[in-house]
Amino acid sequence: MIDKVIQIAKEAGAIVREGFGQNFMIETKGSLTNLVTEYDKKSEKEIINYIKKEFSSHSVLAEESGNHKSGSEYLWVIDPLDGTTNFAHGLPIFSVSIGVQKIGQTICGVVYDVMRDALYSAELGGGAFCNGRKLHVNHNSDIRKSVLVTGFPYNISENPDHAFEHFIAFLKNARAVRRLGSAAIDFCYTAEGVFDGFWEVFLHPWDMCAGKLLVEEAGGIVTDFNGNEINIFSKQILATNRLIHNEMISILNEKY
Ligand code: IPD
Ligand code: CA
Ligand code: CA
Numbered sequence: 001m002i003d004k005v006i007q008i009a010k011e012a013g014a015i016v017r018e019g020f021g022q023n024f025m026i027e028t029k030g031s032l033t034n035l036v037t038e039y040d041k042k043s044e045k046e047i048i049n050y051i052k053k054e055f056s057s058h059s060v061l062a063e064e065s066g067n068h069k070s071g072s073e074y075l076w077v078i079d080p081l082d083g084t085t086n087f088a089h090g091l092p093i094f095s096v097s098i099g100v101q102k103i104g105q106t107i108c109g110v111v112y113d114v115m116r117d118a119l120y121s122a123e124l125g126g127g128a129f130c131n132g133r134k135l136h137v138n139h140n141s142d143i144r145k146s147v148l149v150t151g152f153p154y155n156i157s158e159n160p161d162h163a164f165e166h167f168i169a170f171l172k173n174a175r176a177v178r179r180l181g182s183a184a185i186d187f188c189y190t191a192e193g194v195f196d197g198f199w200e201v202f203l204h205p206w207d208m209c210a211g212k213l214l215v216e217e218a219g220g221i222v223t224d225f226n227g228n229e230i231n232i233f234s235k236q237i238l239a240t241n242r243l244i245h246n247e248m249i250s251i252l253n254e255k256y
Contacts, residue, residue, distance in 0.1 A: 047062070061205060063078065078099075079098075083095060094185075106213045118131060143196075161235075169251050178195070187215050188214060222237060
């Protein structure tokens with residue numbers, strides 16, 4: 001199955017790459033900060049058509065078209081373009097993210113970092129890879145030497161879950177904090193050891209399904225802000241190299 005997931009992620013990525021920098025339609029979803037372009041839709045259509053052809057009995061949960069339920073034990077969780085704001089503004093950091101679950105457990109995950117042509121993939125129990133190279137989280141145990149990454153939900157102006165305070169606290173404690181604009185890529189870089197940790201609130205299942213498995217298969221850990229196990233519907237994610245996990249949890253739980 002993983003080979004087919006990789007194939008369709010690359011095909012969808014090629015469609016998105018072709019559209020990058022061109023004139024395309026941009027619409028808003030509810031607020032001026034939440035965008036969707038015609039390439040989000042084109043990419044999703046390509047992926048769903050492929051699943052319908054190759055795995056016609058499987059269920060699908062996709063960002064732009066929602067639930068396509070079939071009663072199957074397999075569920076494909078799809079973000080056809082993660083990093084739409086970057087894409088729409090000409091910033092070349094965006095991805096296609098596809099996770100496949102069997103009875104609620106993610107069994108494979110693929111994130112295609114389109115403009116770097118970097119294909120991240122993981123199978124449950126089989127390790128994580130980028131373009132065939134095995135990935136491992138880094139070995140840093142000192143938060144003061146860490147580079148962290150985060151993202152903000154589209155309702156960040158309401159400061160959900162102390163998002164502003166957490167950002168400031170990590171700026172003060174870490175070597176640096178980055179905000180790339182594609183949660184799926186944030187997971188990949190954490191799996192690869194580029195980032196030591198990634199935290200965010202209010203992600204959606206399609207933002208994290210593949211990425212969570214990638215981090216876990218690279219030796220990292222993904223929990224909520226209290227260290228509890230999470231599923232793809234969780235509203236808090238903390239993904240780290242394990243070694244700075246407890247310290248990040250302490251900072252996230254300071255009194256603000
Ligand atoms: C967004 C990106 C971003 C994250 C947002 C997501 P989208 O996904 O992953 O990094 O901070 O919360 O919604 O809308 O570009 O697919
Ligand atoms: Ca997304
Ligand atoms: Ca998206």
